[in-house]
Amino acid sequence: MKRIISLTVQDRSGVLNRVTGLLQRRQFNISSISVGPTETEGISKMTLVVEVEDEQRLEQVTKQLNKQIDVLKVSDITDKAIVARELALIKVAGSSQLRSEINGIIDPFRALVIDVSKDSLTIQITGRPDKIDALIDLLRPYGIKEIARTGLTAFLRGHQPQVNELTTYSQIK
Amino acid sequence: MKVEAKPDVQTSTAPKTGADLLIDLLINEGVETLFGYPGGAVLPIYDAIYRARGSIKHVLFRHEQGSIHAAEGYARITGKPGVVIATSGPGATNLVTGITDAMMDSLPLVIFTGQVARGVIGTDAFQEADVMAITTPITKHNYQVQNISDLPRIVKEAFHIASTGRPGPVLIDIPKDISAGELSQIPEEVTIHLPGYQPTTKPNPLQIKKLADAISKAMKPVILAGAGILHGKASKELTAFAEKHKIPVVTTLLGLGTIPATNPLSLGMGGMHGTYSANMAMYEADLLINIGARFDDRLTGNLKHFAPNAKVAHIDVDPAEIGKNVPTQIPIVSDSKEALVELMNQTAESPDTVGWLETLNKYKAEFPLWYKHNPNGMSPQWLIEAIHKVTNGDAVVTTDVGQHQMWAAQYYNFEKPHRWVTSGGLGTMGFGFPAAIGAQMASPGSTVVAIVGDAGFQMTLQELSVIYEQNLPVKIIIVNNGALGMVRQWQELLHGNRISESILNTQPDFVKLAEAYHIRGLKIESQEELITKLPEVFAYDGPVLMDCRVLQQEKVFPMIAPGKGIHEMIGVKPS
Numbered sequence: 001m002k003r004i005i006s007l008t009v010q011d012r013s014g015v016l017n018r019v020t021g022l023l024q025r026r027q028f029n030i031s032s033i034s035v036g037p038t039e040t041e042g043i044s045k046m047t048l049v050v051e052v053e054d055e056q057r058l059e060q061v062t063k064q065l066n067k068q069i070d071v072l073k074v075s076d077i078t079d080k081a082i083v084a085r086e087l088a089l090i091k092v093a094g095s096s097q098l099r100s101e102i103n104g105i106i107d108p109f110r111a112l113v114i115d116v117s118k119d120s121l122t123i124q125i126t127g128r129p130d131k132i133d134a135l136i137d138l139l140r141p142y143g144i145k146e147i148a149r150t151g152l153t154a155f156l157r158g159h160q161p162q163v164n165e166l167t168t169y170s171q172i173k
Numbered sequence: 174m175k176v177e178a179k180p181d182v183q184t185s186t187a188p189k190t191g192a193d194l195l196i197d198l199l200i201n202e203g204v205e206t207l208f209g210y211p212g213g214a215v216l217p218i219y220d221a222i223y224r225a226r227g228s229i230k231h232v233l234f235r236h237e238q239g240s241i242h243a244a245e246g247y248a249r250i251t252g253k254p255g256v257v258i259a260t261s262g263p264g265a266t267n268l269v270t271g272i273t274d275a276m277m278d279s280l281p282l283v284i285f286t287g288q289v290a291r292g293v294i295g296t297d298a299f300q301e302a303d304v305m306a307i308t309t310p311i312t313k314h315n316y317q318v319q320n321i322s323d324l325p326r327i328v329k330e331a332f333h334i335a336s337t338g339r340p341g342p343v344l345i346d347i348p349k350d351i352s353a354g355e356l357s358q359i360p361e362e363v364t365i366h367l368p369g370y371q372p373t374t375k376p377n378p379l380q381i382k383k384l385a386d387a388i389s390k391a392m393k394p395v396i397l398a399g400a401g402i403l404h405g406k407a408s409k410e411l412t413a414f415a416e417k418h419k420i421p422v423v424t425t426l427l428g429l430g431t432i433p434a435t436n437p438l439s440l441g442m443g444g445m446h447g448t449y450s451a452n453m454a455m456y457e458a459d460l461l462i463n464i465g466a467r468f469d470d471r472l473t474g475n476l477k478h479f480a481p482n483a484k485v486a487h488i489d490v491d492p493a494e495i496g497k498n499v500p501t502q503i504p505i506v507s508d509s510k511e512a513l514v515e516l517m518n519q520t521a522e523s524p525d526t527v528g529w530l531e532t533l534n535k536y537k538a539e540f541p542l543w544y545k546h547n548p549n550g551m552s553p554q555w556l557i558e559a560i561h562k563v564t565n566g567d568a569v570v571t572t573d574v575g576q577h578q579m580w581a582a583q584y585y586n587f588e589k590p591h592r593w594v595t596s597g598g599l600g601t602m603g604f605g606f607p608a609a610i611g612a613q614m615a616s617p618g619s620t621v622v623a624i625v626g627d628a629g630f631q632m633t634l635q636e637l638s639v640i641y642e643q644n645l646p647v648k649i650i651i652v653n654n655g656a657l658g659m660v661r662q663w664q665e666l667l668h669g670n671r672i673s674e675s676i677l678n679t680q681p682d683f684v685k686l687a688e689a690y691h692i693r694g695l696k697i698e699s700q701e702e703l704i705t706k707l708p709e710v711f712a713y714d715g716p717v718l719m720d721c722r723v724l725q726q727e728k729v730f731p732m733i734a735p736g737k738g739i740h741e742m743i744g745v746k747p748s
Contacts, residue, residue, distance in 0.1 A: 014309065063493035070369055
């Protein structure tokens with residue numbers, strides 16, 4: 001199962017290596033990782049999407065991450081009410097004749113064309129990973145030349161619903 | 174005319190370096206001994222050691238691996254961090270085995286490695302190695318010092334992290350321009366602030382209550398005592414707790430000595446070469462109380478058959494150990510002593526274990542540890558028993574890994590804690606002899622015996638120089654079977670008797686070798702010889718090496734073959 005794990009870490013040299021090295025050594029599979037500064041100086045946030053087999057392994061990965069001295073907080077936020085976004089850049093082969101057709105496809109996704117050249121255009125999309133996957137599928141017939149994705153970043157919504165409603169908020173399956 | 178001696182100690186007007194500050198900080202931490210080896214990148218530190226001589230002792234080993242295993246032996250005996258210094262590049266990489274060993278066995282170490290100057294880090298400079306990346310997975314934490322002014326904080330944090338919670342090695346990498354750098358001002362006193370490191374040492378009262386209730390309801394309870402009890406200095410509390418409720422105790426390899434071997438409740442060591450009664454107690458138990466052990470695979474055997482009927486309670490200061498290998502119903506994150514004291518305060522009734530103890534005593538009587546005396550030579554098990562006898566069971570015993578280690582664990586019946594220094598988790602050949610040096614330095618009045626194999630000893634024997642130089646009365650017993658005994662045993666039993674590269678046909682003359690290092694050496698080839706020589710050897714106040722020739726074919730039994738359950742022991746009785 002895929003889980004979203006949010007880490008608050010000290011912004012110190014080597015901290016990314018500590019986290020990824022630990023996951024690799026303990027044989028956890030990272031689907032994506034994103035890192036960036038937070039509102040507090042010296043503190044960074046990492047969002048990991050990891051593939052784990054079961055609850056026991058999930059517990060183990062959070063405990064091992066917690067043991068790292070530079071890791072301040074570890075939370076599995078998969079089943080919480082969260083906002084989660086990823087950004088993708090997609091370069092599609094497209095002559096000028098196809099542009100309006102492509103525009104028609106990306107419009108409902110609220111994606112943007114951010115670069116145009118003679119034989120390609122680059123689309124920027126922000127959203128949940130499944131939304132990005134859906135757009136990529138639709139653009140595939142036009143010939144995708146390049147994709148770059150940031151990986152998921154996420155945090156808790158301002159309001160958390162009652163415990164029994166939680167599963168309906170799950171962002172990834 | 175009177176000539177005034179030039180003062181060696183730096184005058185107050187001379188500038189202090191980062192290295193001088195470092196040595197001051199170590200003295201402030203109460204460090205008495207440094208285990209080290211100099212080199213280019215640590216020259217400023219050795220300059221500071223020279224200036225501080227008289228205030229701090231440095232012992233020069235002959236290989237960095239020797240220095241770090243000695244520091245481990247020191248840490249195991251004292252419970253205080255062993256302090257190691259090595260240079261950059263090869264000096265640091267030679268420490269890797271020892272650091273990993275300390276990580277696996279939770280030994281507190283603070284390790285200082287030199288590094289090339291900050292300006293050339295990353296340029297593949299002479300003797301540069303990426304020590305931070307190399308040691309990140311094998312340390313509890315590591316630091317590279319980027320500013321001299323950070324040194325007081327980093328050193329303080331390192332000692333704190335190494336010695337609290339679950340102890341472990343902490344490494345500090347010091348670029349040469351930091352140690353050589355002049356100190357513009359003496360940094361102020363620092364306080365530790367580690368928001369990401371707050372070990373839980375007091376047990377949750379609800380969980381303690383839950384365990385106390387489980388104990389009163391249990392029919393077949395058993396305690397598994399691990400090294401966490403030694404780190405928590407809780408051996409007395411363990412014995413009192415076991416006796417109060419009449420619960421039998423199995424110890425792990427590293428937990429030997431936590432309960433006296435002769436205590437009627439002690440079942441001895443469990444696991445691959447444990448006793449039948451210890452393993453069957455865990456197999457049949459309905460409540461397994463693990464205190465400070467980590468359910469290592471050499472203890473549990475096949476997890477499918479490990480304690481299949483037991484409710485499991487696990488007391489450990491490291492929450493990540495709980496539920497890692499064995500599903501646990503009563504998790505208690507705590508220091509072992511705090512938890513045992515709280516458990517003793519509980520009013521819940523003791524279980525009735527009379528029938529259970531009878532069953533286990535029957536196992537003890539019916540399937541004791543055994544070996545055969547051979548008229549043609551010395552049995553290694555007998556050798557260990559003879560050492561036990563001559564040392565009154567009170568020696569500090571160190572070992573490498575393998576057959577001799579298992580025999581020492583089986584036949585040197587430890588009555589007291591903090592007497593047993595062995596490489597458990599990592600299983601490091603070459604550990605025992607240098608560890609004995611550190612143990613002897615930690616406990617000068619104790620009899621220290623390094624029980625080593627002929628192969629393992631040859632991995633770190635260069636430290637013979639150190640015991641001569643420091644006049645340490647370490648007794649080295651080489652259990653010499655001319656083979657990599659455990660490898661040979663597995664090849665015989667599990668690999669169709671294909672004895673591949675595990676026989677040492679050529680060996681040095683160990684007696685001459687000892688003499689070459691100015692140490693007494695003896696070769697012992699028979700039991701009679703041993704009986705005559707042993708008292709004299711242990712009465713001698715100085716180092717002695719004994720090359721004891723034992724039977725090569727002898728195997729460690731009983732045994733759980735790999736992949737088998739703890740109830741499937743082989744060799745429980747003489748064939």
